[in-house]
Each structure stands twice: as C-alpha cells, then as structure tokens.
Amino acid sequence: MLPERTLRKEVIEEFKKLDVPSISDAMDKLKLSGALYHIKAVVPDTYVCGQAFTVHYIPNGTIKGTVGDFIDDILPGEVAVIDNNGRDDCTVWGDIMSIYASQHGIAGTVIDGVCRDINVIRQLKYPIFTKGTYMVTGKDRVTVDKVGGTVSIAGVQVNPGDLVCGDNTGVIVVPFEHAEEVLAVAKQIETVEQQILQKVRSGMKLKDARKQTGYHTLQTPDSEQ
C-alpha cells in the first residue's frame, strides 16, 4: 500500500469497535455508498477490518499470468480484496492461501466471486466474505491482471487503502478519503443508539425513546432500527 494512503492506526482501531450497520448509517448520512450486495461471511461470527490490498482477475485468453502469488506482498493487517467479476464458477482462494494468510497476519479476504476448501477455512475461522463457495479452481481459467489497481466489488469501486469492514451482516467499504469523517459520524450514531437502548431496556416504549433522542425529528445521527 502506498504510504500516503495509510490510515492512522488509531482510526482502524476505532473502526474495529463499530459494527457494519453503524458504519453504513454514517455513510448514508454523508451520502456515500459502499455496501457490498450479496457478499457474505463464509464462516459465521468472523469479522474483518483493514485497508484494502486490491487484485483484479481476468478470464484466461492470449494473456495468461499467475494465480495467488500476490499474497506475498500483502502487509499484516491488510485485507485481500479480489475482483473476479462476480464469477461463481471458479475459485480464486483456497486452503493454502488461507493458511498462509492466517500465519502472516492478513486481516481477511473479500471476493467478488467464490472460494473453496471450506473445511480448512472453517477450522481456521478465517474471515473471508464471498458470493458463495465452489470447488473448481480458477487456475487455467482466470489470471491475475493487475495488483494494486482500482477494482469493482459487487458494484462498488474499491481502491487500495480503502477501509473494508465485514461482519455477520455483510461487508462495507469506506473510501480512504472519507474514513475519519465516517468514523466520527458512526461514533455519534452508536452513542445515540446506546441511549435509545438504555431507555428501552429500562422499560420505555421505543416511540418515546426515539422521541427523547431525536430519532425522527432532529438531524442528529438517526438510522438505528
């Protein structure tokens, strides 16, 4: 990752305390979109939060490159973000890569496509988010076209260094340029959410809890459900 696109460590640590819906609400409030449609956790209760290391695959043709060797260049804490054009008929991630990634502190993987070797992935509880699973290899079917460029994941533009956060609800991408701004708003949203929850837990009606915290009328952060 380019040094000028490195987020401050504290920013990432703060994001790790947020859940994906709160980040989504903050993005909404800032008129940003980054929700990855139909990308799901392969292993329940896994979690990812880190800056994107992007990879683009193309179908094999006159150009044939390699598959997977890029993994040596991913820094600890980064997330492998792989654009395989949404294909669910051949995989670009499997057991050796999962083992390697776990061992080297790679934060996780997000694929616009599918992965395999789910037995190993489940054992490792490796955080990987995809369109599903299949067993057919991408080798001799697709090839790495570019590493570190702009990619498309489920219709969202992702650039190296963008922040990628995923949990049981799904995955969202926060543009590098807006990360600190999104963080500030998301933290406000979680504060209001906690206030509503506290009132609700003490027996207040939801309608009243929302009214007291300005859910429907004020322009304060307000997208809890």
Next chain:
Amino acid sequence: MLPERTLRKEVIEEFKKLDVPSISDAMDKLKLSGALYHIKAVVPDTYVCGQAFTVHYIPNGTIKGTVGDFIDDILPGEVAVIDNNGRDDCTVWGDIMSIYASQHGIAGTVIDGVCRDINVIRQLKYPIFTKGTYMVTGKDRVTVDKVGGTVSIAGVQVNPGDLVCGDNTGVIVVPFEHAEEVLAVAKQIETVEQQILQKVRSGMKLKDARKQTGYHTLQTPDSEQ
C-alpha cells in the same frame, strides 16, 4: 389484534408441538397454501409460532412516515409480519428492535425483505425469518404505510391473526379461519408418521410400513416422506 381474531391459547400451544412440514401436509390436504417461498431462519435452530401482527412498508415518496415505531403495539406472543415488498437492498429490522422484541415477549419476526445487526440477533437467538441480510437501513428509503392490514409475504396473503409457524425448514402461514381444522389434520398426520417411524425403527422396510399404515392407498393423512 382484534379480539374476534384471537385463537384459543390451547390451539397455539398444540401448534407449537408440530413441525412446519406436518402443518404443510395438513394445509395440502385441505387444499390450502401458505408456504413462504425463500424465507429462511436467520439463526439456525430458532422457532416461531404465533399470530400475525402485520405491517406494510412502501418506498419513500411524497408520503414519508416512520419506521419501526409499531413495535410498541405488538402483543406478547404475536409475530411481527413485515411486508417490504421482498426488497433485499434495505432493512426494516435491526438490533434495537430485536432487543426490544425479546424483552417484551414478541414471538418472532417474518419479513418479505431483509434484516441487519446479525451479530446481536445471533447472540439473542432471536427468531427472525427473512430473504437474507444486509446492512443498509430502510430509514429514509421506505416508510410504514399501514399497520394491521392485509399484506403479501413471498406471494402469500397474510391477515392479522393468521398463525405463523417457522423452523429450520421454513415458514408457513395458516389462515386464522382454518387454524383449528389444520391443527386436527396435522395431528392425525403426525400420528401416522409416528406409526411409520416406529415400524421402520423396529426394522420394517419403508414400503411395508407405508402399506400397513395406508400411505399410498388410503385417503388418510399421508404426506410423510
């Protein structure tokens, strides 16, 4: 719920002992249909059985209402049945509503659409059945149009007070008017099933067990597999 559409408590208690496939077979036998296509449990091994409290959402437009405040009006034991037109791009249920519902004895939620905050929902083991999960809020995208009216869930008409039963296999809706009739037939079906199972467990061939219980030839309840 209207008092005249309240099922006897014993009826609901009896339904709770049945699994969804047996109810489906009884509906079949009575030429009724209520199976919700592609609606699934968000958390494995959760279960719902209760009368419907219906809510209808529409996309935001010139009319903009609220989201979620209806929850205060759901009675303990009822099931929130939310028609969001099958949309899977914005949610109408999340963490605060799940916590509130658990706390107030709401039996569960069924959505023709999606929900979010799956971390919390999994921790609570809250019984919610949807078309999937996403993180983008419905707030400022959809609005409650009507509470307590007739709704469409996965192509099935649902009215307030209809009985909604869901388990690992899926969700089925029993019209209020037919609940007692469906119950009687479903209980007969389970009795025959248990007879077949007992014979099979004692070593009898399935073909013979079915013959002895009249599976293929008689008009008795017979849809076990």
Next chain:
Amino acid sequence: MLPERTLRKEVIEEFKKLDVPSISDAMDKLKLSGALYHIKAVVPDTYVCGQAFTVHYIPNGTIKGTVGDFIDDILPGEVAVIDNNGRDDCTVWGDIMSIYASQHGIAGTVIDGVCRDINVIRQLKYPIFTKGTYMVTGKDRVTVDKVGGTVSIAGVQVNPGDLVCGDNTGVIVVPFEHAEEVLAVAKQIETVEQQILQKVRSGMKLKDARKQTGYHTLQTPDSEQ
C-alpha cells in the same frame, strides 16, 4: 447397483481421505467435469463419499407412481442421487427417509432439488446436499419415474455406480469408469499441496514454495490455491 459397476472397497476408502477440491483438480487435469453447481451441504461439516444409487422424478400427470419407496433397495454405503429437475418448490426427502437412511448405513443423499424436516436432519447430522430447503411435500406433485437410470444433477450426467463426494465446499461426481485414474492424480496433487504447505509453514514465500514444487511451470499436478 450392478456388480460390474462396483468399485473396489480400497478405492472408495482412498477417496474418503481426499477433499472435494483435490478431486476437482484431478478431474480438471483429466479434462473431466463433475462439479455440481449450487448444490450445498444442508448441515455444515457433514461429508459424503459413495457410489450413486440414482432416482428420477417427474411431475405428476397421467402417470402417478410412488415417492420414496426406492429407499429399501439402496445398499449400505451407497448415495441416493435424486433428480427432481432442480425444483425448489416441492421436496423429495424428509425426516422418515433420513432416519431410515441413517439406520441402514446409506452414505448420504444428493438432490437436484430440495429437502425438508431440517430439524431432524440437523439432529442426525445426516449428510444431504441440495439446492435448499422447503416444506411442501413432493407427494401428489411429483412421482418416481425411474430407479437406476441415467440422471441429470445440476447439469452433470450421473450414472449408477458413479462416485459421489461432498463436503463443506460442495459436491463432485466422478464417473465410475475414471474413478481409479482420478484417484491416482488426486493423490499426486495432494502430495504436492502438502509439500507447498510444509514450505509455507516453515516461512517460505508462496511464490518460492510454488516454484520449488513446479506449480507454475511444470506439468505436474498443480491446481492448489
């Protein structure tokens, strides 16, 4: 199963040690295809490996037969492979069949279609691989047309005695005629995979581990990811 299509017991035992992706890679290498698209384990961490016992269903019409009675004829260790034309609106497998199959040593079930009674299937941890789950019975909707013929499962031709292997990643069918050949290649592939893994675990870069084992350049088995 016809005696002339019975695999040697040792062959099946050896296949049981392989995971589905390795078998897929061996099939690839031999220009064979047998991956079942969109067929998934109903219960996580279940596994199937055995020869196919095939069943074909057709929609009810002027011909109406039975459902499920074929189960008495499946031999221990065989896999029920049921072609219901990919239908996900009615089921051809449920609780009694799962209990019967578990009791009689049937290895598992693969359906181009859906099953029901997931509560029981989960309790049994019965290995069943389908397009999903639903509660509506196939009884009076579909009927067994042929047992022991050639069937289509997710677009793949399956014949009685073909080897069917399924795990968390998915299901693959190895034609009876090629089973020993596929086994030999798959074992070679797993050997190379283990070599790469050992090097990676001892700290070698993936690129170098692949180079030393001939992953990109040689014609040796090479489809690990």
